[in-house]
Amino acid sequence: MSATIRRTRLFASALTAVALLAGAGCSSSEAAEPDAATAAGYNLTPEQNRITTDEVPEIAAKVPQAIRDRGTLVVTGSAGTAPPLRFYADDDKTIIGSETDIAYLVGDVLGLDIELTAADWAQNFVRIDSGEADTFISNVTVTEERKEKYDFATYRLDSLAVEVKKGSDITFSGPKDIAGLTLGVGSGTNQEALLVEWNEQNVAAGLEPAEILYYQQATDYYLALGSGRIDAYVGPNPSSSFHALQTGETEVVGTFSGAGLDLQGEIAVLTKKDNGLIGAIHAALNHLIENGTYTEVLERWGITSEALDASEINPPGLPKKQ
Known part of the structure; x- marks a missing residue:
């Protein structure tokens, strides 16, 4: 196999x-609310x-x-x-x-x-x-x-989500919060484009750069999150919310529109x-x-x-x- x-x-x-x-x-x-009623x-x-x-x-x-x-x-x-x-x-x-x-x-x-x-x-x-x-x-x-x-x-x-290991001190309320983090994201996605843009803005403002790592399969980025290779995964909110609910090991610490902060994607x-x-x-x-x-x-x-x-x-x- x-x-x-x-x-x-x-x-x-x-x-x-x-x-x-x-x-x-x-x-x-916050993570469990969208899916708890239908998981059973x-x-x-x-x-x-x-x-x-x-x-x-x-x-x-x-x-x-x-x-x-x-x-x-x-x-x-x-x-x-x-x-x-x-x-x-x-x-x-x-x-x-x-x-x-x-x-x-x-x-x-x-x-x-x-x-x-x-x-x-x-x-x-x-x-x-x-x-x-x-x-x-x-x-x-x-x-x-x-x-x-x-x-x-x-x-x-x-809606996109920032998912982290439960109990971490990571929070997310806006682009500045990704400074200094190692982030996992799907290559070629709009969330990748947003993270790259935010990272460039942060560096220009004198903040510590984020490291962005790319994955194609859910199993890969969740292995990376579980092992500590990445601090957070940024992906679709429904998937992150469901994953957090089904494992009990991660949590969603923030959500944002897939079109950025000024437009609902x-x-x-x-x-x-x-x-x-x-x-x-x-x-x-x-x-x-x-x-x-x-x-x-x-x-x-x-x-x-x-x-x-x-x-x-x-x-x-x-x-x-x-």
């Missing part, structure tokens, strides 16, 4: 344990009994003809394990989570089967560019730079720009919001605090670096 599979199974076992224990209660903390009975199996909805022919008609003829929407996303967003079931191969549930619901409305694929973060953009995948649905933040090449239809707020479905698909996806998402199945998915995964009232196409995103 490979080391990767062993780590995946250990991670799944930890999730199972938290599902059994959460019903008995948990300590009050957490379904890790390939048989997800997903929330479904009916096809809406007038929305399905908006899908480009080539995709309608194919009958399948190819969805790419992160290959990493990041509950409750996108991760592997206890068979080590079936991709489950809130992001996949949203994808399947969009497919229902559009009358399309969903083909889920996985790749490292940067490779997902390559798959969209080449036409290998139709959509990228995996906690993708809208940014102004990305909008030059891609279209977006939003479906969730983007939003998570969106990404498609190739001007290929005619985003209008159908946008209409499908708003239908899901209106019929309540969208809310059911967020409730199922404990992330209702990141709900949107309506989907938007290409809203203001994380600004370009000056």
